[in-house]
Amino acid sequence: MVTMAGPVMINREIDARGSHCPGPLMELIRGLKSAHDGEVIAVISTDLGSNTDIPLWVQKSGNELVAVEKIDHEATRFVVRRHIRAR
Amino acid sequence: MQVQVAIVGGGVGGTLIANRLRHLLHGDARHEVHITVYDAEGTHTYQPGWLYVPFAQQDPRKLVRPERRLLREDIALLSGDAGRVQRIVPGEKQLLTADGQAHSYDYLVLATGSRNAPEDVPGFAEGADHFYSEAASLQLAEKLAHFSDGRIVTGVASVPYRCPPAPLEFTFMLEAALRDRGVREQTEIHYVFPIGRPFPIESVSDFVAPLLDQRGVKVHTFFNVESIDPERKVVSSLEGEELPYDLLILAPPHRGQQVIVDSDLGDRDGWVATDRNTLRVKGFEDANLFAVGDATDLPVSKSGSAAHYEGHIVAETIAAELQHRPTQHQYHGRVACFLETGHGQATFLWFDYEHPPKPPKPRRLWHLEKAALNTFYWQLIPPARV
Numbered sequence: 437m438v439t440m441a442g443p444v445m446i447n448r449e450i451d452a453r454g455s456h457c458p459g460p461l462m463e464l465i466r467g468l469k470s471a472h473d474g475e476v477i478a479v480i481s482t483d484l485g486s487n488t489d490i491p492l493w494v495q496k497s498g499n500e501l502v503a504v505e506k507i508d509h510e511a512t513r514f515v516v517r518r519h520i521r522a523r
Numbered sequence: 524m525q526v527q528v529a530i531v532g533g534g535v536g537g538t539l540i541a542n543r544l545r546h547l548l549h550g551d552a553r554h555e556v557h558i559t560v561y562d563a564e565g566t567h568t569y570q571p572g573w574l575y576v577p578f579a580q581q582d583p584r585k586l587v588r589p590e591r592r593l594l595r596e597d598i599a600l601l602s603g604d605a606g607r608v609q610r611i612v613p614g615e616k617q618l619l620t621a622d623g624q625a626h627s628y629d630y631l632v633l634a635t636g637s638r639n640a641p642e643d644v645p646g647f648a649e650g651a652d653h654f655y656s657e658a659a660s661l662q663l664a665e666k667l668a669h670f671s672d673g674r675i676v677t678g679v680a681s682v683p684y685r686c687p688p689a690p691l692e693f694t695f696m697l698e699a700a701l702r703d704r705g706v707r708e709q710t711e712i713h714y715v716f717p718i719g720r721p722f723p724i725e726s727v728s729d730f731v732a733p734l735l736d737q738r739g740v741k742v743h744t745f746f747n748v749e750s751i752d753p754e755r756k757v758v759s760s761l762e763g764e765e766l767p768y769d770l771l772i773l774a775p776p777h778r779g780q781q782v783i784v785d786s787d788l789g790d791r792d793g794w795v796a797t798d799r800n801t802l803r804v805k806g807f808e809d810a811n812l813f814a815v816g817d818a819t820d821l822p823v824s825k826s827g828s829a830a831h832y833e834g835h836i837v838a839e840t841i842a843a844e845l846q847h848r849p850t851q852h853q854y855h856g857r858v859a860c861f862l863e864t865g866h867g868q869a870t871f872l873w874f875d876y877e878h879p880p881k882p883p884k885p886r887r888l889w890h891l892e893k894a895a896l897n898t899f900y901w902q903l904i905p906p907a908r909v
Contacts, residue, residue, distance in 0.1 A: 448790075451799065454856050454876025455822035457687050459723035463822050465747065466682045470792045485725055492719060496745050496762050 444502050444515060447475040453482045453511055461489045464516060468499060471518045476502060478515045490514045526556045526845060529618060529628035531608050531782070533562030533590040533600070535904060536816035536830035537634030540838045541598045543907035547842035556845055558598045561620065565590050565602030568657070569900050571827065574689055574863075576660035577667050578700050583657045593905040611786040613810045630811040630841050633788070633795055633804070634834075635780040637685060637817035637825060643776035644680050646751030650758075651771045654693065655685065666770060667697075671706040673769030676758060678715035680748045681776035683794075685817060685825045688862040688872070690714075690774045691722055691731060695865030697772075698738045712739070713766060715746035715758070715773075727862065727872065727882050734864060734885075748773065777825070779818055794820035799876070800853040802837050811844075813837045823856055831904055832857045838907070861893035869893050 450467050452460040460481035467477040481490070494501045494516055503515040528544065530537045541560050548556050567590045575581035591600050600606070607621035611631065618626050639655055641647040654660040677694045684690075694714050701707040714721060714735065720728035721735060721742050735742055749761040751771065758773075759765050779793025788804065789795045796805040797819035804812040815837055816830030823829045836854045843850035856876030863869045869889035874880040883889070896903075903909050 450820075450822065452822040456874045456879050457723050457824045457858065457872070458683060458822070459718070460822070461718045462682045462723055465717055469681065470790060489719055493745060497747065498761075 444476055446478045446515060447471065449478040449480065449513075451480050453480055455481075455483070459483060460486045460514075461493055464490060464514065465493070468516065468518045473518055473520045476515060476517045478513050480507065480511050480513050482510045482512075486512065486514065490516075524555055526552075526630070527626075527628045528556060528558045528630045528632070528841065529626065530558065530560045530632045530634060531611070531618070532634035532636055532816075532818070533560050533564070533567055533593075534634060534636050534816065534830065535827040536834045536837075537562070537632065538567060538590065538593050538905040539831060539834040539907045540632055540634065540815070540841075542593075542595055542905065543835060543838035544842055545595050545598055546907065547838060548845065550846075552842075552846050559626070560590070560594060560598060560600050561606045561608050561618070562590050562600065562602055563604070563607035563621075565600070565606065567593055567905065569897070570655075571686065571689075572897060573654045573657065573660040574692060574696070575897075576657070577654050577663040577693075578696055579664055579668070583661060586657070588901065593901070608782050609785065611782065611788060613786075613788070613804075613807050613812055616810070630845075631813070632837055632841075633783070633812070633814040633818050634816055634830070635783060635818045637683075637777045637779055638781075639775045640778040641775050643778070644748055644751060646753050647680060647773070647775060650751035650753030650756070651680065651773050651775070653773060653775050654689075655775055663772065667700070670710070670770055671704075672709040674711040674713065674767065675770045675772065676713045676715060676766055676768040677772045678743075678746065678748075678774070679717060680773040682717055683825055684774040684777050686860075687723060687824045687826070688860060690716075692863040693772065694740060695734070695738070695863060698740060699865040707739075711741065713741045713743060713768075715743045715748065715760070715766065717745070717747045719744045724872070724874075724880055724882075726880060727870075730870075730882070730884070731862075731864070738865070777817075783818065790820060794818070796820050799856070801840070802833055802854055811841075813840070821856075824858055824860070826858060826860060827904070828858045828860045832859075835907070861889055861896070863890065863893065 572586040604621035783789040795814040815833040868885040
């Protein structure tokens, strides 16, 4: 299903709210590995650690953090575009 | 009215659902509902036991039992080609098996599990070992028995993978085994993990990180394996790090089963889009189609524990519908598992979507409880006694 985050088209959204194991970042990595280059994956997280974990990994892995959106008082949506380095 | 319930897969989830559903049916439903498990292998394997095989602590033959013996007598089992489901057609409520037969169903549960997909990481098949199958764990046992000098790299090749604690448990057990054999001084252990800490759960990481450090295990975080060069014996990450090894032991890449892909019921990797609470397959909410365990795309661990708790929800839901009772059963992400920390100690993880785990300090008690579960699994889980 394709949805929109502002002007960005999201190819797939992963609801990782309440995911402790494997956790939102692992879910994002999973999503990006199965995506094609240029596709956009969003992950919704309620894990406070995601605020640092996800941007740091996205930067280290050479992907692109397109948006970080607060959904409600607990959940945040991280929108990431896959770049070719992420297999 | 006759009702057909088809369960594809005879692992933890499929077996438990079949037995639990049969137990929950009363009165007319008892005679009118026919449950069939489709499982090509016709055997049931207690996969967590493979962790112990490389250390010669477990005979793998004792981890396998005939599926028929685990199912109540009034549950049908189709195995071989008759149980090899090749395509599912939810619109027609039909499934097709490898013997050319078409089977109609009223309810369908996908408990198809996952498969190792070494082909997803270049060089994995030639360059890495693992303990995620009987054959691989036996091969690794042989290599470890003769390993006395050099660098071992452990960890995870790709996500998702079955049983998130297993690579960490293996690392602790490896360190203890090398020490017991008196060769620890001549060996290096390096542990690689995809994210910024050695385990997904922060509270667990907080106590395993010092343990790894104390035991001289070098941790490489943000290491997502991109490729393995078996000639040079080097593993490379997509973050740009290269690590030489003498023995490489990684949880292999995983995918969903081919029948999910061929039936257009999953994403590109074969994981079934599943509602996190109802466990119904998304897009088929009115088609009496459920998924449990490794087969799903749920944000919970791919583990027998998740399949166990999910299985109870699906059995209760189907039983309620068939007996015209309202159903309020929902899965809330519950998982419970043990984490071995070596030297005969373990900790216990229990959590759900709302409650993060608070693992207790490693103790011998938890190790003994895990050992007890390994022994009494057959009497407790497949028959749905717990």
